[in-house]
């Protein structure tokens with residue numbers, strides 16, 4: 001049995017509804033929930049912690065349905081984007097807030113421990129109003145973690161922080177969560193959170209989980225066009241033309257693409273390709289080793305800091321490519337130019 005099992009959770013709020021939602025986590029799992037604005041991510045967290053009562057369904061935590069328990073009886077912590085610290089209390093008192101029933105000398109040890117893990121031990125006597133955003137969020141995290149929650153929920157906890165602070169807090173959080181083996185559900189719009197922290201990702205759309213699985217699986221094998229667009233993959237429908245020597249030959253509009261994945265002759269399948277797994281060349285490379293090679297026309301190029309997002313077309317089919325600065329050097333493509341796109345047959349994934 002799973003550590004947390006959300007089963008058929010449904011709530012109707014008039015214009016919005018969570019629709020028979022299911023989610024399973026093992027102890028120590030770090031799951032991220034991603035999805036467009038208004039898809040129900042915050043409502044899902046608030047149902048799990050008990051601020052909303054679902055109309056149907058159960059939330060089974062460690063073998064017991066907690067759906068009728070009061071929020072404070074559930075042993076679940078929540079961290080929001082705004083740190084929600086108590087301004088008249090010191091950092092120490094804020095962190096110790098959930099430990100009131102414990103002996104004073106034990107409280108001191110626990111607060112100092114978690115403060116050291118999150119590198120805020122030097123701030124314990126300060127008031128929240130004197131802290132930076134990153135320091136306040138580390139205090140909020142410490143307050144939630146010091147009680148060893150059975151489940152930690154986080155709703156866009158880093159969105160108000162600058163990229164450098166985010167990176168630093170991610171690392172600190174990662175270490176503490178690993179050490180404590182905390183089970184986490186983290187709502188985010190930042191894919192860097194997924195890669196740095198999560199084992200699992202669930203994609204929510206209009207109150208429904210469209211796909212849930214290992215982060216890599218969701219990115220490499222999106223189940224439909226919506227998820228593919230969300231995780232930035234190219235996604236097409238294709239039919240299986242032929243098979244030989246472990247290679248599946250897929251017909252995709254006016255061209256064919258080869259995949260190492262298996263499918264039956266004549267089968268209609270979905271195909272996904274990740275943009276960072278495609279190489280671009282000015283001229284056809286010599287040694288292809290059986291890789292796919294397509295002559296493409298450049299449509300758009302956008303520098304996104306560390307990567308170049310290049311949109312190319314093979315005939316009428318759009319292909320998204322992400323290239324690092326290094327890989328782009330020497331190419332200098334402009335819209336309308338011809339480039340050759342190389343895709344390893346391992347990276348052409350058949351999705352079911």
Ligand SMILES: Nc1ncnc2c1ncn2[C@@H]1O[C@H](COP(=O)(O)OP(=O)(O)OP(=O)(O)O)[C@@H](O)[C@H]1O
Nearest residue numbers: 013014015016035036037038039040041042043044
């Ligand atoms: N108390 C409520 N009554 C009715 N509708 C609500 C209530 N709270 C939220 N909603 C609606 O439910 C939908 C989902 O809201 P939710 O806050 O869960 O979205 P979200 O996925 O967290 O979005 P974001 O990424 O912008 O935070 C929204 O359309 C919102 O307007």
Ligand SMILES: [Mg+2]
Nearest residue numbers: 041042043155
């Ligand atoms: Mg939200």
